[in-house]
Amino acid sequence: xxxxxxxKTLLSAEIETLLNQQVKKEAHSSAIxxxxxxxxxxxxxxxxxxxxxxxxxxxxxxxxxIYKYILDMGGTxxxxxxxxxxxxxxxxxxxxxxxxxxxxxxxxxxxxxxxRCHKEQDYVTLEFLNWFxxxxxxxxxxxxxxxxxxxxxxxxxxxxxxxxxxxxxxKYSAE
Amino acid sequence: xxxxxPITSTELIEVFITSKGGVYQSDKENCLFxxxxxKTSKLxxxxxxxxxxxxxxxxxxHMCTLIEHADIEIILLKxxxxxxxGIEIIYLKEILHGAFxxxxxxxxxxxxxxxxxxx
Ligand SMILES: [Fe+2]
Ligand SMILES: [Fe+2]
Numbered sequence: 088x089x090x091x092x093x094x095k096t097l098l099s100a101e102i103e104t105l106l107n108q109q110v111k112k113e114a115h116s117s118a119i120x121x122x123x124x125x126x127x128x129x130x131x132x133x134x135x136x137x138x139x140x141x142x143x144x145x146x147x148x149x150x151x152x153i154y155k156y157i158l159d160m161g162g163t164x165x166x167x168x169x170x171x172x173x174x175x176x177x178x179x180x181x182x183x184x185x186x187x188x189x190x191x192x193x194x195x196x197x198x199x200x201x202x203r204c205h206k207e208q209d210y211v212t213l214e215f216l217n218w219f220x221x222x223x224x225x226x227x228x229x230x231x232x233x234x235x236x237x238x239x240x241x242x243x244x245x246x247x248x249x250x251x252x253x254x255x256x257x258k259y260s261a262e
Numbered sequence: 263x264x265x266x267x268p269i270t271s272t273e274l275i276e277v278f279i280t281s282k283g284g285v286y287q288s289d290k291e292n293c294l295f296x297x298x299x300x301k302t303s304k305l306x307x308x309x310x311x312x313x314x315x316x317x318x319x320x321x322x323x324h325m326c327t328l329i330e331h332a333d334i335e336i337i338l339l340k341x342x343x344x345x346x347x348g349i350e351i352i353y354l355k356e357i358l359h360g361a362f363x364x365x366x367x368x369x370x371x372x373x374x375x376x377x378x379x380x381x
Contacts, residue, residue: 088275088277088287088289088368089287089289089292090365090368090369090372090373091287091292091294091307091365092307092365092366092368092369093369093372093373094292094307095307095308095311100311100362163308163311163312163315
């Protein structure tokens with residue numbers, strides 16, 4: 088009996104589901120960053136608004152990268168619904184606290200998919216996911232560093248002004 | 263087990279059957295046949311897994327509350343249309359779950375055999 092399942096797709100049903108969930112999570116991240124950009128912009132933090140617009144685009148790219156991988160491997164990619172986006176933040180700092188929480192949740196989610204790939208010996212998807220693991224190093228570093236600026240620069244006086252000016256300069260170099 | 267398909271007389275392999283119907287595979291045509299509630303449909307692997315996803319999503323609890331009106335679910339899938347009652351959904355669900363378990367088992371066996379040949 089021919090293995091029609093394998094002929095159709097490289098992905099197991101479980102991995103396909105996990106990847107589709109990740110597509111949704113990246114879409115959700117993209118939407119959250121967009122809402123953060125809006126909040127920052129309307130509260131006068133232009134540097135941070137720019138920063139979050141860029142982040143939002145990156146998340147959209149992540150979403151498409153996974154989406155196309157699912158299709159290229161013969162799977163069914165599902166365009167996700169995105170809802171429950173928080174639009175209000177109580178403080179400037181809270182925006183960045185949420186951003187770091189968001190990135191940590193994404194990293195954890197990738198670790199979970201990678202664990203599943205190991206279990207199934209899906210080394211092809213594992214290799215695909217390596218790019219994201221590396222990306223998460225950078226994403227977490229930047230989010231953590233941004234939050235650190237609140238402690239280093241301080242929130243009093245012109246603190247917020249200086250933080251906003253410096254958000255865009257945070258760079259991560261793995262070397 | 264090999265059976266003769268009444269429609270195209272291609273040799274079909276039984277994937278999974280219950281008293282209510284079953285799924286058969288044609289290696290010649292790389293396709294599947296779903297025999298259920300008096301009709302046989304020819305489906306690609308993709309269509310059969312799409313059907314399974316749709317059936318798995320049907321909210322039977324919600325359907326049961328509608329019994330007095332119409333406990334019927336209409337499923338449109340490319341060229342096929344299924345009009346199913348709640349109990350038929352349960353029967354079909356069983357067939358599809360069985361079939362996909364057999365597909366997974368077949369994949370594991372094929373994989374093992376391929377590895378054996380290489381070594
Ligand atoms: Fe991302
Ligand atoms: Fe990110």
